[in-house]
Amino acid sequence: MTAETGTADMGRDFIRDIIQADLDAGRAASVVTRFPPEPNGFLHLGHAKSICLNFGVAREFGGKCHLRFDDTNPVKEEQLFIDSIQRDVRWLGFDWGENLYYASDYFEQLYAWAEHLIETGHAYVDDTPPEAMRAQRGTLTEPGQNSPFRYRTPAENLDLFRRMRAGEFPNGACVLRAKIDMTSGNMNLRDPVLYRILHAHHPRTGDTWCIYPTYDFAHGQSDAIEGITHSVCTLEFEDHKPLYDWLIGHLPVPAQPKQYEFARLNVSYTVLSKRILTTLVRDGHVSGWDDPRMPTLAGFRRRGVPPAALREFVSRVGVARANSVVDVAMLDSAIRDTLNPVAPRRMAVLRPLKLIIENYPEGQTETLEAINHPDHPALGVRPITFGREIYVEQDDFMENPPKKFYRLSPGKEVRLRYGYFVTCREIIKDDAGQVTALRCTYDPATKGGNAPDGRKVQATLHWVAAADAVEAEVRLYTHLFARPDPGADGDVMADINPASLDVLTGCLVEPALASAATDTTVQFERTGYFVADPDGIRERPVFNRTVGLRDTWAKVQATGR
Protein backbone atom coordinates (compact mmCIF):
# COMPACT_ATOMS: atom_id res chain seq x y z
CA MET A 1 0.00 0.00 0.00
CA THR A 2 2.52 2.53 1.11
CA ALA A 3 4.91 1.44 -1.55
CA GLU A 4 2.46 1.92 -4.38
CA THR A 5 1.19 5.27 -3.18
CA GLY A 6 4.74 6.44 -2.90
CA THR A 7 4.15 8.19 0.39
CA ALA A 8 6.17 7.83 3.52
CA ASP A 9 5.10 4.91 5.63
CA MET A 10 3.88 6.41 8.85
CA GLY A 11 4.15 3.11 10.57
CA ARG A 12 1.81 2.13 13.32
CA ASP A 13 0.42 4.31 16.07
CA PHE A 14 -2.43 4.22 18.54
CA ILE A 15 -4.82 6.03 16.17
CA ARG A 16 -4.29 3.42 13.48
CA ASP A 17 -4.59 0.68 16.06
CA ILE A 18 -7.97 2.03 17.14
CA ILE A 19 -9.18 2.28 13.56
CA GLN A 20 -7.99 -1.22 12.75
CA ALA A 21 -9.77 -2.54 15.83
CA ASP A 22 -12.98 -0.69 14.93
CA LEU A 23 -12.86 -2.11 11.44
CA ASP A 24 -12.14 -5.61 12.66
CA ALA A 25 -14.95 -5.46 15.22
CA GLY A 26 -17.39 -4.03 12.72
CA ARG A 27 -17.90 -0.83 14.69
CA ALA A 28 -17.13 1.01 11.48
CA ALA A 29 -17.74 -0.16 7.93
CA SER A 30 -15.22 2.23 6.47
CA VAL A 31 -13.07 5.10 7.60
CA VAL A 32 -14.02 8.74 7.18
CA THR A 33 -11.77 11.39 8.70
CA ARG A 34 -11.53 15.10 8.24
CA PHE A 35 -8.98 17.89 8.37
CA PRO A 36 -10.83 20.87 9.91
CA PRO A 37 -8.79 24.10 9.68
CA GLU A 38 -10.16 27.46 10.70
CA PRO A 39 -9.43 29.87 7.84
CA ASN A 40 -7.74 32.48 9.99
CA GLY A 41 -4.14 31.97 8.94
CA PHE A 42 -1.79 29.90 6.82
CA LEU A 43 -1.16 26.21 7.39
CA HIS A 44 2.04 25.36 9.27
CA LEU A 45 4.10 22.31 10.16
CA GLY A 46 1.73 21.41 12.96
CA HIS A 47 -1.10 21.26 10.46
CA ALA A 48 1.08 19.11 8.21
CA LYS A 49 1.17 16.50 10.96
CA SER A 50 -2.61 16.55 11.21
CA ILE A 51 -3.05 16.47 7.44
CA CYS A 52 -0.67 13.55 7.02
CA LEU A 53 -2.45 11.72 9.83
CA ASN A 54 -6.02 12.30 8.67
CA PHE A 55 -5.47 11.93 4.94
CA GLY A 56 -2.86 9.24 5.45
CA VAL A 57 -5.10 7.10 7.60
CA ALA A 58 -7.98 7.46 5.13
CA ARG A 59 -5.74 6.42 2.27
CA GLU A 60 -4.24 3.47 4.12
CA PHE A 61 -7.59 2.07 5.18
CA GLY A 62 -9.31 2.72 1.88
CA GLY A 63 -11.55 5.41 3.34
CA LYS A 64 -11.80 9.11 2.68
CA CYS A 65 -10.81 12.36 4.30
CA HIS A 66 -12.84 15.52 4.06
CA LEU A 67 -11.46 19.03 4.01
CA ARG A 68 -13.80 21.04 6.18
CA PHE A 69 -13.36 24.67 7.02
CA ASP A 70 -14.33 25.41 10.59
CA ASP A 71 -15.62 28.85 9.66
CA THR A 72 -17.72 29.73 12.67
CA ASN A 73 -16.02 32.97 13.64
CA PRO A 74 -16.40 35.57 10.86
CA VAL A 75 -14.45 38.23 12.70
CA LYS A 76 -11.21 36.31 12.22
CA GLU A 77 -11.69 34.44 8.98
CA GLU A 78 -10.84 35.43 5.43
CA GLN A 79 -11.22 34.10 1.90
CA LEU A 80 -7.46 34.58 1.44
CA PHE A 81 -6.88 31.88 4.03
CA ILE A 82 -9.53 29.58 2.57
CA ASP A 83 -7.66 29.74 -0.72
CA SER A 84 -4.16 29.34 0.71
CA ILE A 85 -5.21 26.35 2.78
CA GLN A 86 -6.53 24.49 -0.23
CA ARG A 87 -3.39 25.24 -2.20
CA ASP A 88 -1.18 24.08 0.66
CA VAL A 89 -3.02 20.83 1.33
CA ARG A 90 -2.74 19.94 -2.36
CA TRP A 91 0.91 20.92 -2.40
CA LEU A 92 1.57 18.65 0.56
CA GLY A 93 0.27 15.85 -1.62
CA PHE A 94 -3.30 15.23 -0.52
CA ASP A 95 -6.64 15.41 -2.27
CA TRP A 96 -10.09 15.67 -0.76
CA GLY A 97 -11.79 14.98 -4.07
CA GLU A 98 -15.45 16.02 -3.89
CA ASN A 99 -15.34 16.28 -0.14
CA LEU A 100 -14.87 19.98 0.42
CA TYR A 101 -17.13 21.31 3.15
CA TYR A 102 -17.67 24.30 5.37
CA ALA A 103 -19.20 24.31 8.82
CA SER A 104 -21.12 27.30 7.51
CA ASP A 105 -22.85 24.96 5.07
CA TYR A 106 -24.59 23.54 8.14
CA PHE A 107 -25.66 26.76 9.82
CA GLU A 108 -29.34 26.16 9.05
CA GLN A 109 -29.23 22.61 10.38
CA LEU A 110 -27.26 23.63 13.43
CA TYR A 111 -29.79 26.33 14.11
CA ALA A 112 -32.60 23.81 13.94
CA TRP A 113 -30.76 21.57 16.38
CA ALA A 114 -30.28 24.49 18.71
CA GLU A 115 -34.04 24.98 18.76
CA HIS A 116 -34.40 21.27 19.44
CA LEU A 117 -32.19 21.62 22.47
CA ILE A 118 -34.29 24.55 23.66
CA GLU A 119 -37.53 22.63 23.14
CA THR A 120 -36.23 19.67 25.11
CA GLY A 121 -35.18 21.94 27.93
CA HIS A 122 -31.46 21.49 27.36
CA ALA A 123 -30.56 25.02 26.35
CA TYR A 124 -31.48 28.53 27.36
CA VAL A 125 -30.88 32.11 26.40
CA ASP A 126 -28.78 33.93 28.95
CA ASP A 127 -28.69 37.73 29.22
CA THR A 128 -25.86 37.71 31.73
CA PRO A 129 -23.07 40.12 30.66
CA PRO A 130 -19.71 38.50 29.83
CA GLU A 131 -17.94 39.64 32.99
CA ALA A 132 -20.74 38.45 35.23
CA MET A 133 -20.88 35.15 33.40
CA ARG A 134 -17.19 34.64 34.00
CA ALA A 135 -17.69 35.26 37.68
CA GLN A 136 -20.61 32.84 37.82
CA ARG A 137 -18.59 30.14 36.11
CA GLY A 138 -16.55 29.59 39.25
CA THR A 139 -12.87 28.62 39.21
CA LEU A 140 -10.90 25.47 38.71
CA THR A 141 -11.44 24.56 42.35
CA GLU A 142 -14.80 26.18 43.07
CA PRO A 143 -18.10 25.23 41.42
CA GLY A 144 -20.02 27.76 39.37
CA GLN A 145 -23.36 29.37 40.14
CA ASN A 146 -26.50 28.90 38.09
CA SER A 147 -27.46 31.87 35.99
CA PRO A 148 -30.72 33.55 37.01
CA PHE A 149 -31.84 33.08 33.39
CA ARG A 150 -31.32 29.34 33.56
CA TYR A 151 -34.95 28.72 34.45
CA ARG A 152 -36.63 30.42 31.52
CA THR A 153 -39.27 28.28 29.84
CA PRO A 154 -38.65 26.63 26.50
CA ALA A 155 -41.24 28.93 24.96
CA GLU A 156 -39.53 32.02 26.27
CA ASN A 157 -36.14 30.73 25.18
CA LEU A 158 -37.41 29.90 21.74
CA ASP A 159 -38.81 33.38 21.32
CA LEU A 160 -35.60 34.98 22.53
CA PHE A 161 -33.40 32.76 20.36
CA ARG A 162 -35.47 33.56 17.27
CA ARG A 163 -35.15 37.24 18.04
CA MET A 164 -31.41 36.78 18.42
CA ARG A 165 -31.36 35.36 14.92
CA ALA A 166 -33.60 38.15 13.69
CA GLY A 167 -31.00 40.65 14.74
CA GLU A 168 -32.97 42.33 17.51
CA PHE A 169 -30.00 42.40 19.87
CA PRO A 170 -26.54 43.92 19.70
CA ASN A 171 -23.32 41.91 19.99
CA GLY A 172 -22.91 40.47 23.45
CA ALA A 173 -26.45 41.13 24.60
CA CYS A 174 -27.12 37.45 25.19
CA VAL A 175 -26.05 33.93 24.23
CA LEU A 176 -27.57 30.50 23.94
CA ARG A 177 -26.18 28.11 26.53
CA ALA A 178 -26.48 24.39 27.02
CA LYS A 179 -28.01 23.49 30.37
CA ILE A 180 -25.64 20.92 31.79
CA ASP A 181 -23.93 21.28 35.17
CA MET A 182 -22.47 24.42 36.72
CA THR A 183 -20.73 22.35 39.38
CA SER A 184 -18.85 20.04 37.02
CA GLY A 185 -15.15 19.66 37.55
CA ASN A 186 -14.91 19.98 33.77
CA MET A 187 -15.29 23.67 32.97
CA ASN A 188 -16.61 22.80 29.52
CA LEU A 189 -19.72 21.32 31.08
CA ARG A 190 -20.59 24.44 33.10
CA ASP A 191 -23.37 25.49 30.72
CA PRO A 192 -21.15 26.18 27.68
CA VAL A 193 -22.09 28.85 25.17
CA LEU A 194 -23.56 27.42 21.99
CA TYR A 195 -24.39 30.58 20.06
CA ARG A 196 -23.24 34.16 20.30
CA ILE A 197 -24.36 37.31 18.54
CA LEU A 198 -21.89 38.56 15.97
CA HIS A 199 -23.04 41.23 13.58
CA ALA A 200 -20.21 40.48 11.19
CA HIS A 201 -19.85 39.73 7.50
CA HIS A 202 -18.99 36.10 6.88
CA PRO A 203 -16.75 35.23 3.91
CA ARG A 204 -19.20 32.50 2.86
CA THR A 205 -22.62 33.38 4.19
CA GLY A 206 -22.29 37.12 3.93
CA ASP A 207 -24.82 38.90 6.12
CA THR A 208 -27.45 36.22 6.33
CA TRP A 209 -26.53 35.43 9.92
CA CYS A 210 -25.83 37.57 12.96
CA ILE A 211 -25.61 34.66 15.38
CA TYR A 212 -22.88 32.06 15.01
CA PRO A 213 -22.40 28.66 16.62
CA THR A 214 -19.33 28.14 18.78
CA TYR A 215 -16.71 25.51 18.00
CA ASP A 216 -18.25 23.10 20.48
CA PHE A 217 -21.69 23.30 18.96
CA ALA A 218 -20.52 23.22 15.36
CA HIS A 219 -17.70 20.72 15.30
CA GLY A 220 -19.20 17.49 16.57
CA GLN A 221 -22.46 18.04 14.75
CA SER A 222 -20.60 18.73 11.51
CA ASP A 223 -18.74 15.47 12.06
CA ALA A 224 -22.07 13.70 12.49
CA ILE A 225 -23.55 15.26 9.38
CA GLU A 226 -20.58 14.17 7.30
CA GLY A 227 -20.47 10.71 8.78
CA ILE A 228 -17.00 11.17 10.18
CA THR A 229 -16.06 7.92 11.93
CA HIS A 230 -12.87 9.07 13.64
CA SER A 231 -12.66 12.73 14.60
CA VAL A 232 -8.99 13.24 15.33
CA CYS A 233 -7.82 16.37 17.11
CA THR A 234 -5.10 17.56 19.45
CA LEU A 235 -4.78 17.02 23.19
CA GLU A 236 -6.15 20.37 24.31
CA PHE A 237 -9.59 19.26 23.11
CA GLU A 238 -9.62 16.30 25.41
CA ASP A 239 -11.68 18.19 27.98
CA HIS A 240 -14.19 18.98 25.27
CA LYS A 241 -14.94 15.36 24.53
CA PRO A 242 -17.56 15.01 27.29
CA LEU A 243 -19.36 17.99 25.76
CA TYR A 244 -18.85 16.59 22.26
CA ASP A 245 -20.50 13.36 23.40
CA TRP A 246 -23.22 15.17 25.36
CA LEU A 247 -24.32 17.12 22.30
CA ILE A 248 -24.22 14.08 20.05
CA GLY A 249 -26.29 12.27 22.66
CA HIS A 250 -28.92 14.97 23.03
CA LEU A 251 -29.46 15.74 19.37
CA PRO A 252 -31.14 13.74 16.60
CA VAL A 253 -27.91 13.59 14.62
CA PRO A 254 -27.47 11.01 11.84
CA ALA A 255 -24.31 9.42 13.28
CA GLN A 256 -22.27 9.03 16.46
CA PRO A 257 -18.74 10.07 15.63
CA LYS A 258 -15.97 9.57 18.18
CA GLN A 259 -13.16 11.93 19.03
CA TYR A 260 -9.52 10.89 19.53
CA GLU A 261 -6.67 13.13 20.56
CA PHE A 262 -2.95 13.13 19.82
CA ALA A 263 -0.13 15.43 20.93
CA ARG A 264 0.43 18.46 18.78
CA LEU A 265 3.81 19.01 17.17
CA ASN A 266 6.45 21.22 18.73
CA VAL A 267 9.83 21.84 17.11
CA SER A 268 12.90 23.38 18.72
CA TYR A 269 13.88 26.91 17.61
CA THR A 270 10.44 27.18 16.10
CA VAL A 271 7.01 28.51 16.95
CA LEU A 272 3.89 26.73 15.75
CA SER A 273 1.24 29.02 17.08
CA LYS A 274 -1.04 30.65 14.57
CA ARG A 275 -1.43 33.58 16.90
CA ILE A 276 2.31 34.23 17.04
CA LEU A 277 2.87 33.53 13.36
CA THR A 278 0.15 36.05 12.58
CA THR A 279 1.94 38.60 14.74
CA LEU A 280 5.26 37.97 12.99
CA VAL A 281 3.60 38.70 9.66
CA ARG A 282 1.52 41.60 10.86
CA ASP A 283 4.43 43.38 12.55
CA GLY A 284 6.81 42.82 9.67
CA HIS A 285 9.31 40.58 11.41
CA VAL A 286 9.18 38.45 8.28
CA SER A 287 8.35 39.32 4.69
CA GLY A 288 5.03 37.49 4.77
CA TRP A 289 3.33 34.16 5.40
CA ASP A 290 5.62 32.64 2.80
CA ASP A 291 8.87 34.03 4.18
CA PRO A 292 11.34 31.12 3.89
CA ARG A 293 11.98 31.33 7.62
CA MET A 294 8.33 30.73 8.45
CA PRO A 295 7.32 27.19 9.49
CA THR A 296 4.32 27.58 7.20
CA LEU A 297 3.82 25.27 4.26
CA ALA A 298 4.05 28.33 2.03
CA GLY A 299 7.31 29.25 3.73
CA PHE A 300 8.77 25.79 3.25
CA ARG A 301 7.70 25.79 -0.38
CA ARG A 302 9.50 29.05 -1.00
CA ARG A 303 12.51 27.81 0.92
CA GLY A 304 12.78 24.89 -1.45
CA VAL A 305 11.65 22.17 0.91
CA PRO A 306 9.85 19.50 -1.12
CA PRO A 307 6.50 18.29 0.23
CA ALA A 308 7.89 14.76 0.40
CA ALA A 309 10.43 15.97 2.96
CA LEU A 310 7.68 17.26 5.18
CA ARG A 311 5.80 13.99 4.88
CA GLU A 312 8.96 12.10 5.72
CA PHE A 313 9.59 14.30 8.72
CA VAL A 314 6.08 13.85 10.05
CA SER A 315 6.43 10.13 9.54
CA ARG A 316 9.65 10.00 11.51
CA VAL A 317 8.16 11.97 14.36
CA GLY A 318 5.25 9.60 14.79
CA VAL A 319 1.94 10.06 16.55
CA ALA A 320 1.57 9.72 20.31
CA ARG A 321 -0.08 11.33 23.29
CA ALA A 322 2.97 12.64 25.12
CA ASN A 323 3.84 16.32 24.76
CA SER A 324 7.26 16.66 23.21
CA VAL A 325 9.60 18.98 21.37
CA VAL A 326 11.17 17.54 18.26
CA ASP A 327 14.74 18.58 17.51
CA VAL A 328 14.72 20.77 14.40
CA ALA A 329 17.77 18.76 13.30
CA MET A 330 15.34 15.96 12.54
CA LEU A 331 13.57 18.22 10.06
CA ASP A 332 16.85 19.19 8.41
CA SER A 333 17.77 15.54 8.17
CA ALA A 334 14.48 14.63 6.50
CA ILE A 335 14.95 17.48 4.04
CA ARG A 336 18.50 16.42 3.13
CA ASP A 337 17.49 12.79 2.84
CA THR A 338 14.75 13.53 0.35
CA LEU A 339 16.74 16.09 -1.60
CA ASN A 340 20.09 14.28 -1.83
CA PRO A 341 18.96 11.51 -4.19
CA VAL A 342 17.17 13.82 -6.60
CA ALA A 343 18.66 17.31 -6.49
CA PRO A 344 20.72 18.23 -9.58
CA ARG A 345 24.26 19.34 -8.66
CA ARG A 346 25.50 22.77 -9.64
CA MET A 347 28.46 24.98 -8.78
CA ALA A 348 28.06 28.36 -7.15
CA VAL A 349 30.56 30.47 -5.28
CA LEU A 350 28.96 32.39 -2.45
CA ARG A 351 31.93 34.50 -1.35
CA PRO A 352 34.23 34.74 -4.40
CA LEU A 353 37.99 34.81 -4.32
CA LYS A 354 39.67 35.31 -7.68
CA LEU A 355 42.19 32.76 -8.78
CA ILE A 356 44.50 33.58 -11.67
CA ILE A 357 46.10 30.65 -13.42
CA GLU A 358 49.39 32.04 -14.64
CA ASN A 359 50.30 29.25 -17.00
CA TYR A 360 46.89 29.08 -18.66
CA PRO A 361 46.82 30.92 -22.03
CA GLU A 362 45.43 34.41 -21.75
CA GLY A 363 42.14 34.91 -23.54
CA GLN A 364 41.55 31.20 -23.89
CA THR A 365 38.67 29.17 -22.49
CA GLU A 366 37.63 25.59 -22.90
CA THR A 367 34.55 23.54 -22.21
CA LEU A 368 34.62 20.79 -19.64
CA GLU A 369 31.95 18.33 -18.62
CA ALA A 370 30.23 18.24 -15.23
CA ILE A 371 28.05 15.44 -13.94
CA ASN A 372 24.55 16.40 -12.84
CA HIS A 373 24.29 13.78 -10.12
CA PRO A 374 27.02 11.49 -8.82
CA ASP A 375 24.65 8.59 -8.17
CA HIS A 376 22.45 8.89 -11.24
CA PRO A 377 24.28 8.87 -14.58
CA ALA A 378 20.87 9.10 -16.22
CA LEU A 379 20.59 12.68 -15.06
CA GLY A 380 23.30 13.44 -17.59
CA VAL A 381 26.07 15.95 -17.83
CA ARG A 382 26.37 19.61 -18.64
CA PRO A 383 29.13 21.75 -20.15
CA ILE A 384 31.02 24.17 -17.95
CA THR A 385 33.57 26.76 -18.95
CA PHE A 386 37.15 26.85 -17.70
CA GLY A 387 39.51 29.74 -18.21
CA ARG A 388 42.52 31.64 -16.92
CA GLU A 389 40.52 33.41 -14.26
CA ILE A 390 38.15 31.55 -12.05
CA TYR A 391 36.59 32.07 -8.64
CA VAL A 392 36.67 29.81 -5.64
CA GLU A 393 35.20 30.17 -2.16
CA GLN A 394 37.03 32.47 0.25
CA ASP A 395 36.63 29.78 2.89
CA ASP A 396 38.62 27.41 0.72
CA PHE A 397 41.84 29.34 1.19
CA MET A 398 43.91 30.02 4.28
CA GLU A 399 47.23 31.76 4.32
CA ASN A 400 48.24 30.09 7.56
CA PRO A 401 46.26 26.86 7.66
CA PRO A 402 45.89 24.69 10.74
CA LYS A 403 47.14 21.10 10.44
CA LYS A 404 43.78 19.61 9.45
CA PHE A 405 43.00 22.15 6.73
CA TYR A 406 42.86 20.26 3.43
CA ARG A 407 42.04 23.10 1.11
CA LEU A 408 44.11 25.72 -0.67
CA SER A 409 47.03 27.41 1.01
CA PRO A 410 50.45 28.66 -0.17
CA GLY A 411 52.22 25.96 -2.15
CA LYS A 412 49.36 23.51 -1.79
CA GLU A 413 47.76 21.64 -4.67
CA VAL A 414 44.04 20.92 -4.85
CA ARG A 415 41.60 19.78 -7.48
CA LEU A 416 39.05 22.05 -9.11
CA ARG A 417 36.02 19.85 -9.51
CA TYR A 418 35.74 18.51 -13.08
CA GLY A 419 38.68 20.78 -13.94
CA TYR A 420 42.38 20.58 -13.20
CA PHE A 421 44.76 20.38 -10.29
CA VAL A 422 45.99 23.81 -9.32
CA THR A 423 48.73 24.91 -6.97
CA CYS A 424 48.75 28.16 -5.09
CA ARG A 425 51.89 30.18 -5.92
CA GLU A 426 51.32 33.69 -4.71
CA ILE A 427 48.93 35.75 -2.65
CA ILE A 428 47.81 39.14 -3.85
CA LYS A 429 46.67 41.58 -1.19
CA ASP A 430 45.30 45.08 -1.22
CA ASP A 431 46.67 48.00 0.79
CA ALA A 432 44.66 46.88 3.78
CA GLY A 433 46.32 43.51 3.71
CA GLN A 434 43.21 41.71 2.55
CA VAL A 435 43.69 38.82 0.17
CA THR A 436 42.18 39.88 -3.14
CA ALA A 437 43.38 37.13 -5.42
CA LEU A 438 45.63 34.14 -5.73
CA ARG A 439 48.10 33.37 -8.45
CA CYS A 440 48.24 29.69 -9.25
CA THR A 441 49.54 27.28 -11.80
CA TYR A 442 47.63 24.34 -13.18
CA ASP A 443 48.74 20.98 -14.45
CA PRO A 444 47.44 20.47 -18.02
CA ALA A 445 47.79 16.72 -17.58
CA THR A 446 45.10 16.64 -14.90
CA LYS A 447 42.24 17.70 -17.14
CA GLY A 448 38.94 16.37 -15.83
CA GLY A 449 40.39 16.00 -12.38
CA ASN A 450 42.62 12.92 -12.61
CA ALA A 451 46.37 12.89 -12.42
CA PRO A 452 47.98 10.39 -14.82
CA ASP A 453 50.78 9.87 -12.37
CA GLY A 454 48.38 8.86 -9.63
CA ARG A 455 49.12 11.97 -7.61
CA LYS A 456 46.53 12.68 -4.92
CA VAL A 457 45.16 15.90 -3.52
CA GLN A 458 43.43 16.35 -0.20
CA ALA A 459 40.60 18.50 -1.44
CA THR A 460 38.34 19.17 -4.37
CA LEU A 461 36.96 22.68 -4.66
CA HIS A 462 33.91 23.99 -6.46
CA TRP A 463 34.44 27.02 -8.70
CA VAL A 464 33.04 29.13 -11.52
CA ALA A 465 34.80 30.68 -14.49
CA ALA A 466 35.13 34.45 -14.62
CA ALA A 467 34.32 34.21 -18.30
CA ASP A 468 30.70 33.25 -17.93
CA ALA A 469 29.75 33.24 -14.25
CA VAL A 470 26.44 34.88 -13.49
CA GLU A 471 26.08 37.25 -10.59
CA ALA A 472 23.43 36.31 -8.08
CA GLU A 473 22.03 37.12 -4.68
CA VAL A 474 21.92 34.31 -2.16
CA ARG A 475 19.82 34.41 0.97
CA LEU A 476 21.09 32.29 3.82
CA TYR A 477 18.44 31.49 6.38
CA THR A 478 18.77 30.04 9.84
CA HIS A 479 16.33 29.62 12.70
CA LEU A 480 13.88 32.45 13.12
CA PHE A 481 14.34 32.15 16.86
CA ALA A 482 17.59 32.31 18.77
CA ARG A 483 16.75 29.75 21.42
CA PRO A 484 15.38 26.21 21.29
CA ASP A 485 12.38 27.16 23.41
CA PRO A 486 11.23 30.57 22.16
CA GLY A 487 8.99 32.34 24.60
CA ALA A 488 10.04 30.23 27.57
CA ASP A 489 10.95 33.41 29.41
CA GLY A 490 7.66 35.02 28.60
CA ASP A 491 8.22 37.19 25.54
CA VAL A 492 8.50 35.25 22.30
CA MET A 493 9.26 38.32 20.25
CA ALA A 494 12.32 38.97 22.41
CA ASP A 495 13.69 35.64 21.25
CA ILE A 496 13.60 36.43 17.56
CA ASN A 497 17.00 35.70 16.02
CA PRO A 498 18.35 38.98 14.64
CA ALA A 499 20.64 37.01 12.34
CA SER A 500 18.12 34.64 10.82
CA LEU A 501 18.71 36.08 7.35
CA ASP A 502 22.08 36.75 5.76
CA VAL A 503 21.82 38.26 2.31
CA LEU A 504 24.86 37.66 0.14
CA THR A 505 25.31 39.76 -2.99
CA GLY A 506 27.97 39.43 -5.60
CA CYS A 507 27.74 35.67 -5.52
CA LEU A 508 28.80 33.96 -8.74
CA VAL A 509 26.93 30.99 -10.12
CA GLU A 510 27.43 28.84 -13.17
CA PRO A 511 25.38 29.86 -16.24
CA ALA A 512 23.08 26.86 -15.95
CA LEU A 513 21.67 28.49 -12.84
CA ALA A 514 20.68 31.74 -14.52
CA SER A 515 17.25 30.44 -15.40
CA ALA A 516 16.63 28.01 -12.54
CA ALA A 517 13.02 27.12 -11.83
CA THR A 518 11.53 28.20 -8.53
CA ASP A 519 10.14 24.75 -7.91
CA THR A 520 13.30 22.70 -8.35
CA THR A 521 15.74 22.62 -5.49
CA VAL A 522 19.33 22.03 -6.54
CA GLN A 523 22.48 21.29 -4.62
CA PHE A 524 25.29 23.82 -4.79
CA GLU A 525 28.14 21.35 -4.44
CA ARG A 526 29.86 21.43 -1.08
CA THR A 527 27.54 24.17 0.15
CA GLY A 528 23.93 23.12 0.49
CA TYR A 529 20.56 22.93 -1.19
CA PHE A 530 19.15 26.04 -2.81
CA VAL A 531 16.14 27.08 -4.80
CA ALA A 532 15.53 30.08 -7.04
CA ASP A 533 13.33 32.72 -5.44
CA PRO A 534 10.61 34.46 -7.44
CA ASP A 535 12.26 37.75 -6.49
CA GLY A 536 15.07 36.98 -8.90
CA ILE A 537 15.11 38.34 -12.39
CA ARG A 538 16.86 36.79 -15.36
CA GLU A 539 19.93 39.05 -15.18
CA ARG A 540 20.32 38.64 -11.46
CA PRO A 541 18.85 35.48 -9.99
CA VAL A 542 18.12 35.14 -6.30
CA PHE A 543 18.54 31.88 -4.39
CA ASN A 544 17.23 30.78 -1.04
CA ARG A 545 19.18 28.26 0.98
CA THR A 546 16.91 25.35 1.78
CA VAL A 547 19.36 23.68 4.16
CA GLY A 548 23.10 23.36 4.30
CA LEU A 549 25.05 20.16 3.69
CA ARG A 550 26.30 18.33 6.75
CA ASP A 551 29.60 20.07 7.48
CA THR A 552 32.14 17.97 9.34
CA TRP A 553 34.91 20.49 8.80
CA ALA A 554 32.89 23.25 10.42
CA LYS A 555 32.32 20.95 13.36
CA VAL A 556 36.02 20.19 13.65
CA GLN A 557 36.80 23.88 13.57
CA ALA A 558 34.20 24.69 16.18
CA THR A 559 35.29 22.02 18.64
CA GLY A 560 38.80 20.74 18.13
CA ARG A 561 40.31 24.21 17.95
Add this chain to the structure above:
RNA sequence: UGGGGUGUCGCCAAGCGGUAAGGCAACGGAUUUUGAUUCCGUCAUUCGGAGGUUCGAUCCCUCCCACCCCAGCCA
Protein backbone atom coordinates in the same frame (compact mmCIF):
# COMPACT_ATOMS: atom_id res chain seq x y z
C1' U B 1 -6.99 22.03 47.38
C1' G B 2 -11.28 20.59 41.11
C1' G B 3 -11.32 17.90 36.31
C1' G B 4 -8.51 15.68 32.27
C1' G B 5 -3.76 13.85 30.51
C1' U B 6 1.56 12.31 30.17
C1' G B 7 6.23 10.29 32.12
C1' U B 8 11.11 4.42 27.98
C1' C B 9 18.75 6.74 25.61
C1' G B 10 20.65 14.08 24.73
C1' C B 11 15.69 14.65 21.13
C1' C B 12 11.45 11.79 18.98
C1' A B 13 9.42 6.81 19.58
C1' A B 14 8.18 1.14 19.53
C1' G B 15 6.85 -2.13 23.40
C1' C B 16 0.18 -4.55 25.42
C1' G B 17 3.49 -10.34 31.54
C1' G B 18 8.68 -13.50 29.19
C1' U B 19 13.41 -10.80 29.97
C1' A B 20 14.40 -2.82 26.06
C1' A B 21 12.75 -1.87 17.92
C1' G B 22 13.83 2.14 14.92
C1' G B 23 14.95 7.36 13.61
C1' C B 24 17.63 12.09 14.86
C1' A B 25 22.00 13.65 17.41
C1' A B 26 26.85 12.03 19.01
C1' C B 27 31.32 9.18 18.58
C1' G B 28 34.84 5.69 16.01
C1' G B 29 36.41 3.49 11.13
C1' A B 30 36.12 2.30 5.45
C1' U B 31 35.05 4.25 0.55
C1' U B 32 34.81 9.04 -1.96
C1' U B 33 36.71 14.17 -8.13
C1' U B 34 31.17 17.28 -2.83
C1' G B 35 35.52 17.36 4.58
C1' A B 36 28.51 15.51 1.02
C1' U B 37 26.54 10.76 0.03
C1' U B 38 27.20 5.55 1.04
C1' C B 39 29.12 1.92 4.28
C1' C B 40 30.40 -0.72 8.80
C1' G B 41 30.68 -0.18 14.25
C1' U B 42 29.70 2.19 19.34
C1' C B 43 25.67 4.47 22.00
C1' A B 44 19.35 2.38 27.92
C1' U B 45 21.69 -4.51 32.86
C1' U B 46 17.34 -0.31 32.21
C1' C B 47 11.95 1.89 31.38
C1' G B 48 9.80 9.14 36.82
C1' G B 49 10.30 7.03 42.24
C1' A B 50 9.02 3.52 46.19
C1' G B 51 6.47 -0.70 47.53
C1' G B 52 3.41 -5.07 46.10
C1' U B 53 1.39 -9.36 42.92
C1' U B 54 4.03 -13.12 39.87
C1' C B 55 8.61 -18.35 38.43
C1' G B 56 9.19 -13.75 35.82
C1' A B 57 6.81 -6.70 35.27
C1' U B 58 8.52 -1.17 31.06
C1' C B 59 3.94 -3.74 30.68
C1' C B 60 -0.88 -5.69 36.58
C1' C B 61 -1.98 -3.24 41.74
C1' U B 62 -0.91 0.71 45.59
C1' C B 63 1.21 5.14 47.05
C1' C B 64 4.31 9.18 45.81
C1' C B 65 6.90 12.78 42.45
C1' A B 66 7.24 15.79 37.97
C1' C B 67 5.29 18.05 33.76
C1' C B 68 1.11 19.53 30.30
C1' C B 69 -4.18 21.18 29.34
C1' C B 70 -8.96 23.55 31.19
C1' A B 71 -11.97 29.34 34.34
C1' G B 72 -12.92 32.95 25.38
C1' C B 73 -19.69 35.10 23.84
C1' C B 74 -11.37 31.66 20.04
C1' A B 75 -10.60 27.16 17.58
